[in-house]
Amino acid sequence: MKQTSSIRKRAKSEIDSLRERLVQVENALAEAQDVIRAIQAGEVDAVVVSGPKGEQVFSLTGAEYAYRALVEAINEGAATISLDGTVLYCNRRLAELVDIPLEQIIGNSASQLFGGESVRIFQAMMERSLNGDPAKAEIDLPWAEGRRPVYVSLREMNAPGAALCMVVTDLSEHKKRDELIAAGKLARSILESAAEAIAVCDETGQIISANKAMEELCGFNPLFRFFDEAVPLEFPDDSKSRQGRFSIASALGDAAYKSTEVTLSRSDGDNFWLLLSSSRIAGTSGVVGCVLTLTDITGRKREEEALRNSERLYRAIGESIDYGVWMCAPDGRNIYASDSFLKMVGMTQQECSDFGWGKVLHPDDAERTIAAWKECVRTGNTWECEHRYRGMDGEWHPVLARGVPVRGDDGQVLCWAGLNLDVSNLKRAEQALIQSEKLASVGRMASTIAHEINNPLETIGHAIYLAMTDPDSSDQSKSYLDLAVQELERVAHITKQTLAFHRENQKSAWIDLRESVDGVLRLYAGRLKSRGVKVEKRYSAVPHINAIAGEIRQIVSNLLSNSMDAVQKGGIIRLHVSPAVTSNGSTAVRLSVADTGSGITPEERKKIFEPFFTTKEIIGTGLGLWVTKQIVEKHGGTIRVRSKPASATVFSVVFPVRREKPEAG
């Protein structure tokens, strides 16, 4: 029994020992599990592992602990990765960045940290870094709020077990901050360097920010003052849409300003023209303020005004010249012509610009002028050309055109500018000079001839008279001699008239026009009677005129003899002398000579006052009316004619009653 008891004893002790060891193993297991958890949680600094080689302590040294603390404190994500890509260590920051619990990171594949496209990039980076080259890249991490840009740096490390160390920097926050800083700086620098005056107002209209330009515009620092007070803006009078004063309330309200012209009258008397733009700042609960931009356009406005004034000036100068100024584009196209020119040719500016001016050139000038202008535009030479334009009045107007190319700083022709000069007066004067020269020589010759003729005429007159008074001459002979006398009178009349306009000066006196007319009528009495022409006189009381009696008689005589030539036998010539008023309102005397003759055609009427024009081909000198007009004008008077073919013709002469003598001539 003793043996049984001893076996029992041994067995019991064996069981107890086994129980004890079981507890020990259970404890060890629990401890191991704790260590693993601690390791997994990163809570342990050292682990003692019992093994066949005795107890081994795996612990972080003091220095390692400090690094570990640092790594946990930094804002970067950090991890160590084994050769096969398993995460050996990972700090809390990285777990936050990738948004995966720490326990699920350590011991698992590093690739799982990166999703989608980024996995491939990360694996490529691992390969590269395992070959000894550090790899760096920006990778987007999948993130609940979208994607999070991170900067990943992989580097080989010489540590037991770990092959690579990884640092992950969160770029999203970096970026935001940098951008903010940069944007702020930028905004401030833009604001300060802006030529425009910029003010930011809060919702009450108080200026909470203003740049330097705004300060300069105000003449003081307008910060924290009400905008309307600090910058009293007004809309100009000619503004189409708005009137009166600008109010910041409108900019905070629903009014939009975009380059709106406003004026600012500063208290120091300076005035500005400004362009106003505004934009509201929207907050979560409505408008919290607005930004106002003011661009100073005073200089431009003044330049514009100066330009307008100078344009007015040049236009006035241009218009004061007959046919005025013109401007052409570099290609020769007219872009401006004076009103006087357009009126003369009856054209609009548009028509003129469309080369209408070429169409109203005289056919003899058109080709030459247009070719010359083209050549001038090509070479850029000075333009000078004389040509004739057809006026609305049906006349050809001689115009002298002069112009120069206006060149810019680069020598390019900006435009052509020039003058059109009316040279018709010059031409007329030239013509008149030629005419008067011609006339003078003709006059001299005529007077010489007249003198030479007068003596024989006198003698012929004597001879005829003697023959007529000869008691032996028959009645038949006397009738022939009568004819000879009449014809002699005509010859005498021509020579006298020729001499008359060449005669020297005579003295003026106060004369009664009625007496002059009567004197002439007495002279013509015989002729009037022989032609059966009746004269009706109608005289009103008129003042005396200061005139040369002989010349006035010449006028009357010329008009009367013209009428006599015009009327048929039995015709009537009406002579009226009446008071009149000149165009400038002074007292005058009118003589009108009306006849019931053959009348004057409009074509003739244009020319009757020209020298050497006559419708009386054989007997006319073509000088009568010309001389008449000269004398009338010499006396400060005017002569007019009203007539229709085959109807009454009325010559009307008005002499002013003037104090001064008619000019000698």
Added chain:
Amino acid sequence: MPIDIIVVDDEPALADTLAMIFQRAGYNSSVAYSGEQALAIVSVRPPALAVVDVVMPGMNGLVLAEAIRGLLPSCRVLLFSGNADTESLLEAARREGHVYEVLAKPVPPVQLLAKVASMLGENACACGR
């Protein structure tokens, strides 16, 4: 007694025919073809009137007229001229105080006779046909 008239003109035909006209009108007329000749005649036979051409070679009509007036204060002088230059000669004479009546050639004989008659006074008119 017929009234003496002298006609002075450098053109003989003119002077002669005019003298004939005066003769026929009842005057006693003589003729001179130059101023010098006229002076010689008037100093021998003083006329009541001298009809003188203004523009003549040698002594012109105005000089002659002055001479006649100096010589014969009662003699009337009637100038006639066919020349435009006459006016300037007359102007010069006027400035020296000599005023003459001038008829422009051609003068119809009837007018001339009327003028002469009026100058000589109606009483002296010896019109006769």
